[in-house]
Amino acid sequence: MKVTKYVWIFGLMALMAMGLAACGADDPTATPTPRPQATPTPTAMMEEQPSDTMMAAECPDDSKPEIVFTDLDWTSGLIQAAIAEQIVQLGYCYPTDGILLSTIPGMQALVNGDTHISMEIWIPNQIEAWSTALEQGTVENAGKSLEDNWQATFVIPQYTKDANPGLVSVEDLKKEEYYSLFETVDSEGKARLLNCIPGWECEKVNLEKIESYGLDDYVESINPGSGAALEAEIRASLEKEEDVLFYYWGPTTLMHDAQTKYGGYYILEEEEYSDECWETGKKCAYGLAEVYIGINSDLKTIAPDLIPFLEAWDFNAGNQLAAEGYKAESNADIDDVAVWFLQNTEEWKTWVPEDIAANVLHNLAG
Amino acid sequence: MALASPPIGNGMGRGVRDWFAGLSDRYIYGGGAIIFLMLAWIGASLWGSNLEFPERFTFGKALAVRVDDLIFWITVNLAFILDPISDGILRFLVELEDFFQWVPWPVTIIAATAIAFKVAGRRMGIFALVSLLLLGGFGLWESAMETMALIAVAVLISIGLALPIGILAARSDLVDALIRPILDAMQTMPAFVYLVPAIMFLGIGNPAAVLATVIYAVPPAIRLTNLGIRQVSPGTVEAARAFGTTSRQLLVKVQIPMAIPTIMAGINQTTMMALAMVVIASLVGAGGLGDDVNRALSQFQPGNALNGGIGIVILAIIIDRVTQAAAKERQEALMGSRN
Numbered sequence: 001m002k003v004t005k006y007v008w009i010f011g012l013m014a015l016m017a018m019g020l021a022a023c024g025a026d027d028p029t030a031t032p033t034p035r036p037q038a039t040p041t042p043t044a045m046m047e048e049q050p051s052d053t054m055m056a057a058e059c060p061d062d063s064k065p066e067i068v069f070t071d072l073d074w075t076s077g078l079i080q081a082a083i084a085e086q087i088v089q090l091g092y093c094y095p096t097d098g099i100l101l102s103t104i105p106g107m108q109a110l111v112n113g114d115t116h117i118s119m120e121i122w123i124p125n126q127i128e129a130w131s132t133a134l135e136q137g138t139v140e141n142a143g144k145s146l147e148d149n150w151q152a153t154f155v156i157p158q159y160t161k162d163a164n165p166g167l168v169s170v171e172d173l174k175k176e177e178y179y180s181l182f183e184t185v186d187s188e189g190k191a192r193l194l195n196c197i198p199g200w201e202c203e204k205v206n207l208e209k210i211e212s213y214g215l216d217d218y219v220e221s222i223n224p225g226s227g228a229a230l231e232a233e234i235r236a237s238l239e240k241e242e243d244v245l246f247y248y249w250g251p252t253t254l255m256h257d258a259q260t261k262y263g264g265y266y267i268l269e270e271e272e273y274s275d276e277c278w279e280t281g282k283k284c285a286y287g288l289a290e291v292y293i294g295i296n297s298d299l300k301t302i303a304p305d306l307i308p309f310l311e312a313w314d315f316n317a318g319n320q321l322a323a324e325g326y327k328a329e330s331n332a333d334i335d336d337v338a339v340w341f342l343q344n345t346e347e348w349k350t351w352v353p354e355d356i357a358a359n360v361l362h363n364l365a366g
Numbered sequence: 367m368a369l370a371s372p373p374i375g376n377g378m379g380r381g382v383r384d385w386f387a388g389l390s391d392r393y394i395y396g397g398g399a400i401i402f403l404m405l406a407w408i409g410a411s412l413w414g415s416n417l418e419f420p421e422r423f424t425f426g427k428a429l430a431v432r433v434d435d436l437i438f439w440i441t442v443n444l445a446f447i448l449d450p451i452s453d454g455i456l457r458f459l460v461e462l463e464d465f466f467q468w469v470p471w472p473v474t475i476i477a478a479t480a481i482a483f484k485v486a487g488r489r490m491g492i493f494a495l496v497s498l499l500l501l502g503g504f505g506l507w508e509s510a511m512e513t514m515a516l517i518a519v520a521v522l523i524s525i526g527l528a529l530p531i532g533i534l535a536a537r538s539d540l541v542d543a544l545i546r547p548i549l550d551a552m553q554t555m556p557a558f559v560y561l562v563p564a565i566m567f568l569g570i571g572n573p574a575a576v577l578a579t580v581i582y583a584v585p586p587a588i589r590l591t592n593l594g595i596r597q598v599s600p601g602t603v604e605a606a607r608a609f610g611t612t613s614r615q616l617l618v619k620v621q622i623p624m625a626i627p628t629i630m631a632g633i634n635q636t637t638m639m640a641l642a643m644v645v646i647a648s649l650v651g652a653g654g655l656g657d658d659v660n661r662a663l664s665q666f667q668p669g670n671a672l673n674g675g676i677g678i679v680i681l682a683i684i685i686d687r688v689t690q691a692a693a694k695e696r697q698e699a700l701m702g703s704r705n
Contacts, residue, residue: 104664104666129666184569186571198648198657198664199660199663225570225651226660228558228561228562228649229574232566232570233569233570235566236569239566331431
């Protein structure tokens, strides 16, 4: 029986092989060598626009050094890296690669030169590691990254606010009617505050705030374990319309969804940020975080033409909301979001020379 | 298959079969490989390399959206079942943790040393004493007790699930065949995949961590309970039947007692796997040694991470040796009574 089975398999395979070979012979376009795929071929470009002399002979050009991006593992980090990668690959024609990393390994890879560009260095959270690396000269700042961002220790859903109009400022958490809203089994009779990701600077800051506001007896900080867990917990609460008190930051997909799907969110009032208050107990709101693009110093020698581009990069709130909004609504992959962004928004074209922008659009279409 | 095996006496069919029968598998596989390469070469020259699967036949994304919707639906609509489960686990865990923290550490160390000494011998007793003092010296005592509470709850729930399921699987081949692929999936599915739904369903913190730990750790206990009962020799079962046992008596008085060493080996493995999960559990907010490791890594402190890691290893070795020695003792008692 076993042998008969092989006869059939052999026979089928032989038939398929003959059939394919026959088709191959009939097809005049078939060539024995594999065709390059996925990236637009130079011949295809020439056929479409033979007069365009600006086009590089080969894009990406394999003789150029490969530029490696740190793909930071959160939405804005991934989107920025994907857009920049498309521009570097299809505009400047460098071969590119991206390595998915979280904050700390991402920084380490940049310092070691395993990656060349990291689109988001959050200074407040990484201040020590970043200043050490700057002093050693292994990395450099290449200008501003995200500009419009906020983080807040005491965020609640809008529906909680609507149901409790008297809950206005952080001080109101000391009232039983309000802190008991956020009580759970593990919060020891206090309000449960979902804190920042363990080990990050914001975790310490939030704990310090709880103490200096005198909220120790009213608020219990809960460690969410990771960014993904924090987001999932908040989403579940919003979906169930439960009262929840949490630390978060924006612009992010979650806060975008909170705004569009769950009726919005409310940040409990705190005194405005000032350096004095920050140095004495942090009894005020967070200031704007400084977010930079970080590069490995080698980039200046291997791809000097990218430096002005990165310095001109300006991923402001408009750009960020456009990209993240499109992602949230279409449920698209990060790469599709980058393509959409390049094809449907205008501002990025001012970050690069005209011919590079034309190159990007042309290669995307091809 | 009737088609493929021509009737005897058909000269053609016999000829082909004889021709192949003379070939060893080596030639058949070798020939297959050559044909594979030929097909690949022809296909690649026809369609080019990196041939993509036609997009109109892909359904992964559409399916994923449905799964997302389903998870949200369960979160909202089954909250009335899930929330009490979550609160129950949490209450139990908080109590147990408070108890572990309440017992003064010298008492805990003396008790653990005494158990290790009695069950696993003098050397293990000394090891337990020294390593637990070391744990305190690392400043990990509180974390270790938190981890112990988490492991204890996860293992208790695992045993509670594994015994009935294992017994069912031992008594019915159908159940056995049904649960086998499920157990395989539970052991190989990356934990990150079910961590996020676990949070949505049970909330951040220990309940989700317990769920994730149980999913990963329960299969060996089920498998070995099943195996242990099936391994009880047919002779013994027949003898018991000859004395007129009911099938319930057979299970409770013969099969389970004789399977206990194997079941304990399963529980031992379950405990080890639960300990292996503590760092992943910390990603959903479980405290303890896993959180120490997670926190150290997020601040680039490899030294601190190593301390936490050593703490987990110490707990694992003590629990492993003690439960193994207990299983062995039981095994020897059984053998003794049989002889």
